[in-house]
Amino acid sequence: MTRHVDERLIPYLGGELAPDEAREVQGHAAECPACRKTLAELERLAADLARTVPPPIHWGAYRAELRDKLERRGQARPGLLHRWIWPPVSVALAAGLVAVLLYASLPGGNGRGPIPGDQAAIENSILASRLDLISRLELVQRLDLLEDLDVIGGLDRLPLRGEG
Amino acid sequence: MDSLDLSDEALCRRVAGQGARAFDLLVERYQERAYRIAWSILRNQEDAKDCSQEAFIRLHESARTFAGQAKFSTWFYRILVNCCLDHRRRGRGWRRLLAWRDRDGGETADSDPVEREPAPFVDPGDTLDEDRRMSRLWKAVEELSPQQRAAVLLSCREGLPTKEIAEVLSLSEATVRVHLHRALIRLRRRIGSQP
Numbered sequence A: 001m002t003r004h005v006d007e008r009l010i011p012y013l014g015g016e017l018a019p020d021e022a023r024e025v026q027g028h029a030a031e032c033p034a035c036r037k038t039l040a041e042l043e044r045l046a047a048d049l050a051r052t053v054p055p056p057i058h059w060g061a062y063r064a065e066l067r068d069k070l071e072r073r074g075q076a077r078p079g080l081l082h083r084w085i086w087p088p089v090s091v092a093l094a095a096g097l098v099a100v101l102l103y104a105s106l107p108g109g110n111g112r113g114p115i116p117g118d119q120a121a122i123e124n125s126i127l128a129s130r131l132d133l134i135s136r137l138e139l140v141q142r143l144d145l146l147e148d149l150d151v152i153g154g155l156d157r158l159p160l161r162g163e164g
Numbered sequence B: 001m002d003s004l005d006l007s008d009e010a011l012c013r014r015v016a017g018q019g020a021r022a023f024d025l026l027v028e029r030y031q032e033r034a035y036r037i038a039w040s041i042l043r044n045q046e047d048a049k050d051c052s053q054e055a056f057i058r059l060h061e062s063a064r065t066f067a068g069q070a071k072f073s074t075w076f077y078r079i080l081v082n083c084c085l086d087h088r089r090r091g092r093g094w095r096r097l098l099a100w101r102d103r104d105g106g107e108t109a110d111s112d113p114v115e116r117e118p119a120p121f122v123d124p125g126d127t128l129d130e131d132r133r134m135s136r137l138w139k140a141v142e143e144l145s146p147q148q149r150a151a152v153l154l155s156c157r158e159g160l161p162t163k164e165i166a167e168v169l170s171l172s173e174a175t176v177r178v179h180l181h182r183a184l185i186r187l188r189r190r191i192g193s194q195p
């Protein structure tokens, strides 16, 4: 009789042996009562473990609860929501502010050129409202900040010290 | 291409790009497997539901770290098994405390109200002996080390090959083979030829 095959019984049951090795195990088990018994017991054990099923569950409720948990987790950890919501907001905000600043700093952009002051202010607010998200920001909503844009726009017209 | 036709790996990449539909599809594809695996490790319906849902949440949060080198299922099972083993580690403290209290009160562990319910068995021809055997079997499974338990359940219940179990448990294939061998030999000794 060939050597006992205990060590190879589990890979054999898992179908992980090469065909010739598997045949060797089968051949040995056919002749060896001890290995045959072990093989039968392991087979039954594996089958018993496999056939136990968990209590049934309602999958619709399961998914609804999962969505709830995901939402709550998102609220509890703003980091996650920030990854979704804030990058577009901050990009839009930055772009909006740059546009407003550029517009205001252009010659004539603040009412001292061909565009009258009131019209420039209206166009600034149209620009801001088109960006929509900006309207949600208290900073931009504060008029005194918008007034400061006039100062910024007029910086290049301020006389340098020593000049004049 | 319709999301329904996409591979798990492609869906996971869409989840990384905040694809809500892709996430729903992955949940639908994996919910039963996730719950079944969690239940076999934890042996409690509520815990299995919570842990499998937690695994989906972690999948959602870390989809962008899925490199696509491993199979999606392997990657997800790793998240899931870690959730379950973490859960067991956390639960062990208070359960031991309650078992201690009951021992003082002269009760056996079996009468402990927090002792896990015996699993319902589906075979309609179940006999009392069969129930006892299965109950003993699962009790013996619970006594295995966490890695042995996970290895044996993934192998016998989910039919995962050694190579994939090794990836799920972050072990070498040789170690998984040793775990499987020891676990099954131990289970066999515990219930072996008993009816």
Ligand SMILES: [Zn+2]
Pocket (backbone or CB within 6 Å): A003, A004, A005, A006, A028, A032, A033, A034, A035, A036
């Ligand atoms: Zn033999």
